[in-house]
Amino acid sequence: MSTWTPQAIEQALLPIVGRHGLLMGDDTVSYEHGARYGQGKALCVVRPATTEEVQEVVRWCAAHHIPLVPQGANTGLVGASTPDGSATQVVLSTSRLRQRCDIDAANRSVTVDAGMTLQELNEKLEPLGLWFPVDLGANPSIGGMVAANTGGTRLIRYGDVRHNVLGLQAVLLHPQAQVLQLGRALRKDNTGPDLKQLFIGTSGAGAVITQVTLEVQRKPQQSATALVVPTSDEAVLQLLQALEQDLGDYLSAFEGLSGNAMQAAIEHVPHLRNPFAPEPAPDFAILIELEAQSSKTYTGLDLQEALNQFLQDQFEHTICNAVIGNAAELWHLRHSITEGARALGKPIAFDVSVPRSRIMAFCRAARAVVDQDFPFLHVVDFGHIADGGVHFNVIWRNDAALAYDPAQVQALRDRIYAMVVQDFAGSYSAEHGIGPHNLAYYQQYTPAPVRQLAQGVRQLMDPEQLCGTVDFGLNATVH
Numbered sequence: 001m002s003t004w005t006p007q008a009i010e011q012a013l014l015p016i017v018g019r020h021g022l023l024m025g026d027d028t029v030s031y032e033h034g035a036r037y038g039q040g041k042a043l044c045v046v047r048p049a050t051t052e053e054v055q056e057v058v059r060w061c062a063a064h065h066i067p068l069v070p071q072g073a074n075t076g077l078v079g080a081s082t083p084d085g086s087a088t089q090v091v092l093s094t095s096r097l098r099q100r101c102d103i104d105a106a107n108r109s110v111t112v113d114a115g116m117t118l119q120e121l122n123e124k125l126e127p128l129g130l131w132f133p134v135d136l137g138a139n140p141s142i143g144g145m146v147a148a149n150t151g152g153t154r155l156i157r158y159g160d161v162r163h164n165v166l167g168l169q170a171v172l173l174h175p176q177a178q179v180l181q182l183g184r185a186l187r188k189d190n191t192g193p194d195l196k197q198l199f200i201g202t203s204g205a206g207a208v209i210t211q212v213t214l215e216v217q218r219k220p221q222q223s224a225t226a227l228v229v230p231t232s233d234e235a236v237l238q239l240l241q242a243l244e245q246d247l248g249d250y251l252s253a254f255e256g257l258s259g260n261a262m263q264a265a266i267e268h269v270p271h272l273r274n275p276f277a278p279e280p281a282p283d284f285a286i287l288i289e290l291e292a293q294s295s296k297t298y299t300g301l302d303l304q305e306a307l308n309q310f311l312q313d314q315f316e317h318t319i320c321n322a323v324i325g326n327a328a329e330l331w332h333l334r335h336s337i338t339e340g341a342r343a344l345g346k347p348i349a350f351d352v353s354v355p356r357s358r359i360m361a362f363c364r365a366a367r368a369v370v371d372q373d374f375p376f377l378h379v380v381d382f383g384h385i386a387d388g389g390v391h392f393n394v395i396w397r398n399d400a401a402l403a404y405d406p407a408q409v410q411a412l413r414d415r416i417y418a419m420v421v422q423d424f425a426g427s428y429s430a431e432h433g434i435g436p437h438n439l440a441y442y443q444q445y446t447p448a449p450v451r452q453l454a455q456g457v458r459q460l461m462d463p464e465q466l467c468g469t470v471d472f473g474l475n476a477t478v479h
Contacts, residue, residue: 004066009044016056021047021096031071031083031091035138036349037437038079041087042069049096051169051179051210058177058208058467061090067466068092068173070204072144073117077349078435080203080469081144092208094143100211103128109166109185111213114143130216133158137335143209149201151431153334156386157252157291158217160431162200167213170199173206173467185213198457203433205468206461220291223252224303225327226311227275228319229282233360236286239318240356240386243288246310250303253289254386255334256359261382261393264340265333272336275323282321286385287334289327334382338393341380345397348377348409350416354426356388362424366392369415376402377412389430392416421445439470448474 006024013022023031023045031045043066048054061068067089071081083089094115101121102111105128112121119139122131134145135152146168151160158164167183182196183189199207230236236256243251262281266274274281290303304324311322323330341347354362363381370377378397383390394412396404420426428441443451455473458465465471 004043012060013044013046013057016060017046017048017053021049021053023047028091031074031093033074034077034079034082035075036077036079036347038082038435040083040085040089042083042091043088045091045093047093047096049099051097051171054092054097054171054208054210055177055179057090057092058171058173059175061466062173062175062177062464065464065466066090068208069469070094070143070147070208070467072115072141072147073139074144075138075140076144076148076203076435077351077432078203078429078437080148080433080435082436082469084436084469094141094208094210097143097210103130103216104185105130107185108216108218109213110216111167111185111211112142113211114146114209115141117141118145125216126219129219131219132164132214132216134161134164137338142212142214146200146209146212147202147204148433149431151384151387151389153255153384154252154289155384155389156254162197164215165196165200165212166215168196168199168209169211170207170209173208173462173464179210180207183213187215198461201433202472203435203468203470205470205472206458207467218293220252220293221295222292222303223327224250224290224307225325225330226288226307227257227323227325227330227333228286228288228311229276229321230284230286231316231318231320233284233364235318236284236360236385237357239286239314242314242318243310247290247306250290250292250306251288251386252291253287254384255287256383256385256390257285257287257334257337258363258379258381259283259285260378261337261341261380262333264344264380264395265336266340268340268343269336272333273329275325275330275333276321287330337380337382341393341395344378344380344395345400346395346404347380348394348396348412350390350392350394350413350420350428351430351432352390352392352416352420352426352428353388353430354390354420354424356385358424358426359383359385359388359390362420362426363390363392365419365423366416369419370394370412373415374408374412376400388426417441417445434470434472436469442470442472
């Protein structure tokens with residue numbers, strides 16, 4: 001437990017962040033629970049409103065050797081923004097760090113404070129016909145998206161966050177609390193190492209991100225959507241290859257939905273209907289989306305007509321059924337799967353990726369492991385087929401014959417992750433990043449020379465390793 005009294009904390013931090021910027025006691029509870037994993041107790045929560053205030057908080061923590069946990073909207077799924085149970089860590093929330101939003105429409109770029117949320121940003125961009133197209137099922141902060149390097153459903157078209165960051169500002173956690181500006185609103189700047197990448201996808205380790213400059217896109221002028229049923233597992237990748245050959249310039253999403261996933265959403269999310277009714281949901285379906293930023297007036301291309309013709313040509317070869325429906329309804333089904341799965345019981349979530357040429361084989365093999373060795377569990381899987389990502393979610397149902405057993409859950413995690421990494425040359429964390437929840441697998445599957453290099457880099461930014469909840473070094477530990 002910390003020896004800092006509430007009075008001493010107030011005396012030190014109130015002059016920096018003010019009464020609205022310091023939370024203690026019961027007011028910290030909402031900052032101490034992760035979105036899916038992680039629950040702890042903070043020494044206090046500070047909510048600075050400017051980079052200068054962040055800098056002063058960092059100086060205070062470094063001077064007194066107090067661990068600091070950066071936290072955005074706290075929507076992460078690996079516990080990386082959640083304090084431990086020691087009540088010795090300061091949570092630095094960026095929820096008030098959201099004043100700046102400088103949009104350069106001609107440059108298609110925007111510089112924002114790290115606490116601004118994705119929804120807020122897109123609301124500000126919309127009147128200018130722009131958007132930041134990394135599409136997620138949550139509403140994270142921009143700084144959190146950078147720290148996690150989020151992907152989303154349209155990665156095949158727009159890339160992950162890393163591919164869209166032009167620059168960032170970060171405060172290093174050492175006594176000087178140096179502010180680094182890395183990169184600018186430039187797409188071409190070959191003047192040395194691209195050091196901003198050291199802060200992307202590192203789960204808040206080493207520094208506090210305070211501002212981000214992003215490339216943004218023109219909003220599509222037309223789109224086309226369909227939910228199709230493949231003729232077989234083998235046909236899934238054949239269909240994807242055909243789409244990329246014939247309509248690849250417009251392909252923005254190719255999402256796989258298992259029958260269990262669709263049924264969980266349909267049965268438990270209000271006002272969600274089965275798009276295949278009166279037939280039941282199929283065993284597997286693919287949500288296809290095309291987008292075009294160019295005008296139909298000048299190109300003469302109607303995307304929906306083009307998609308319809310493509311699907312007609314593929315009928316009986318790679319697809320056996322298709323719903324050409326309301327795009328909002330079809331995407332609502334896709335985004336409702338997580339809510340539907342939660343209604344069934346406790347989720348055991350796997351955010352994994354494999355080479356997309358092996359994605360269907362992986363799904364078959366992983367389901368076989370569950371069916372054979374964990375028959376009391378229920379698979380609710382879906383994924384980003386086009387980029388090799390799979391949310392292989394397994395549910396310990398509320399009505400399961402066996403009571404929830406953490407030892408069984410751990411055994412399943414070890415089996416699935418070993419299969420992903422060793423048998424399918426994949427990743428145990430496709431887009432959620434590394435946090436206390438999955439750090440043991442980082443230690444197990446990351447070669448020692450890589451961890452040694454990561455340790456050296458971290459030492460330069462944060463000599464006492466005070467910032468963040470994970471250590472990427474040789475003796476990686478949860479802080």
